[in-house]
Amino acid sequence: MSVENIKIGMLGLGTVGRGVYRIITGNGENIKRKIGAGLEIKKILVRDLNRDRGVELDQQLLTGEINDIMEDPEIKIVIEVMGGIEPTLDFVQQALQNGKSVVTANKDMIAVYGKQLFELAEANRADLLFEASVAGGIPIIRPLKQCLAANRINQVIGIINGTTNYMLTKMTKEGSDFAEVLREAQDKGYAEANPASDIEGYDAARKLAILASIAFNSRVVLDDVYTEGITKITATDISYAGELNYTVKLLGIAKETEEGVEVRVHPTLIPVDHPLAAVNDVFNAIFVSGDAVGDTMFYGRGAGELPTASAVVSDAMDAARDLLRNVPGIISCTCYDEKPVKDMGLVESRYYIRIQVSDKPGVLASIAYAFSDKEVSLATVLQKQTDAVTAEIVLVTHKVREKNMQEALEIIKHLSSVKAISNVIRVEGD
Numbered sequence: 394m395s396v397e398n399i400k401i402g403m404l405g406l407g408t409v410g411r412g413v414y415r416i417i418t419g420n421g422e423n424i425k426r427k428i429g430a431g432l433e434i435k436k437i438l439v440r441d442l443n444r445d446r447g448v449e450l451d452q453q454l455l456t457g458e459i460n461d462i463m464e465d466p467e468i469k470i471v472i473e474v475m476g477g478i479e480p481t482l483d484f485v486q487q488a489l490q491n492g493k494s495v496v497t498a499n500k501d502m503i504a505v506y507g508k509q510l511f512e513l514a515e516a517n518r519a520d521l522l523f524e525a526s527v528a529g530g531i532p533i534i535r536p537l538k539q540c541l542a543a544n545r546i547n548q549v550i551g552i553i554n555g556t557t558n559y560m561l562t563k564m565t566k567e568g569s570d571f572a573e574v575l576r577e578a579q580d581k582g583y584a585e586a587n588p589a590s591d592i593e594g595y596d597a598a599r600k601l602a603i604l605a606s607i608a609f610n611s612r613v614v615l616d617d618v619y620t621e622g623i624t625k626i627t628a629t630d631i632s633y634a635g636e637l638n639y640t641v642k643l644l645g646i647a648k649e650t651e652e653g654v655e656v657r658v659h660p661t662l663i664p665v666d667h668p669l670a671a672v673n674d675v676f677n678a679i680f681v682s683g684d685a686v687g688d689t690m691f692y693g694r695g696a697g698e699l700p701t702a703s704a705v706v707s708d709a710m711d712a713a714r715d716l717l718r719n720v721p722g723i724i725s726c727t728c729y730d731e732k733p734v735k736d737m738g739l740v741e742s743r744y745y746i747r748i749q750v751s752d753k754p755g756v757l758a759s760i761a762y763a764f765s766d767k768e769v770s771l772a773t774v775l776q777k778q779t780d781a782v783t784a785e786i787v788l789v790t791h792k793v794r795e796k797n798m799q800e801a802l803e804i805i806k807h808l809s810s811v812k813a814i815s816n817v818i819r820v821e822g823d
């Protein structure tokens with residue numbers, strides 16, 4: 394294909410769209426020299442044609458009519474930055490059916506409908522690129538698909554939600570409560586008015602499904618991911634974790650094991666000297682281990698206008714290169730295997746457990762007995778006095794299967810000396 398400029402249709406001109414517009418118009422000369430052709434935004438679909446967009450813009454670029462993009466044969470690349478599933482999925486399918494390459498930042502759509510979309514892209518010889526859908530500006534999809542392609546990836550462990558990382562960092566540094574930190578995150582615009590997607594772990598779960606699919610070359614969907622958010626984490630747990638030389642992070646953990654692919658998102662204690670322990674505030678990081686390369690870590694801003702747009706425009710440049718070489722849609726999907734997803738009951742982990750008990754002799758022995766009966770062995774025990782009649786026991790176990798742990802907790806919960814199991818948090822790293 395030989396053209397002066399490659400024409401782009403954009404769906405959406407919100408936070409990310411504005412960044413994409415700024416980069417394409419502001420870095421146009423560099424982009425042209427890097428790929429051998431210019432990128433030109435020909436049309437942008439929005440809902441409200443009259444809204445102030447915060448960028449200088451020819452109003453003629455805006456349209457409320459999707460067919461101005463879908464039916465324009467000059468538009469070869471569609472950048473989808475409108476988000477959501479409806480009507481976005483229809484628009485993306487339509488673009489691919491019309492042979493247009495698609496670049497998207499939409500984790501919700503890729504985590505659930507990735508398979509269909511990749512098949513459609515391949516059938517229509519179009520690219521479907523989605524670097525920005527996981528960890529915003531951090532390059533991770535392309536490194537996994539290309540730079541680390543020679544490896545068998547053993548595990549991917551990431552801090553992939555900036556809002557919760559900001560909240561846990563604040564709770565750790567200032568000893569503040571969850572509710573107080575959530576309010577602050579909302580005031581700063583880091584957390585949505587309805588924060589469930591972040592604090593319940595769903596956002597991280599979507600991203601982990603995408604990462605695991607690529608890392609292990611086998612389709613993992615959102616429903617496969619065991620998901621627990623950070624709503625039960627208290628300043629007390631964070632403080633005890635610190636005493637034990639751990640820090641608390643919301644991790645997405647994906648491992649390939651003999652019993653299948655393990656995919657889980659939950660709050661986790663990690664040793665303070667683990668590389669992920671130093672990832673604070675809204676930053677994201679993804680720790681990847683491969684059989685040849687060993688350990689690698691990718692770090693940066695997981696969201697925001699320009700960081701996310703950086704990934705989107707780089708994908709658009711790749712799609713443009715493929716068009717110029719006449720090879721779009723050659724390697725879209727890399728899920729060529731069908732590996733089972735491991736049952737959560739079979740997952741092995743260490744655990745931190747905080748229990749409120751009556752302060753009298755023999756209590757610890759009865760708890761230890763219940764654990765040993767289910768093959769849970771204890772590595773560390775701390776005892777704290779809370780008041781005259783209640784003590785708090787903090788335990789860290791050795792590795793044990795989730796199923797055994799749940800059975801032991803069920804017994805312990807009913808012991809007469811146990812007032813409450815206040816928290817159970819998994820522990821990662823040696």
Ligand SMILES: NC(=O)c1ccc[n+]([C@@H]2O[C@H](COP(=O)([O-])OP(=O)(O)OC[C@H]3O[C@@H](n4cnc5c(N)ncnc54)[C@H](OP(=O)(O)O)[C@@H]3O)[C@@H](O)[C@H]2O)c1
Pocket residue numbers: 404405406407408409410438439440441442444473474475476477479480498499500501525526529695696697698701
């Ligand atoms: N924001 C981030 O930091 C970030 C990071 C990583 C990934 N992402 C992903 O990037 C995507 C975009 O996020 P964003 O934060 O830029 O969203 P946003 O600020 O809400 O912008 C959405 C844009 O899409 C347009 N739009 C929405 N529904 C539409 C419809 N039915 N018809 C026509 N136009 C429609 C809106 O038009 P109007 O302006 O006229 O309302 C708006 O311009 C999402 O998939 C998100 O998950 C965002």
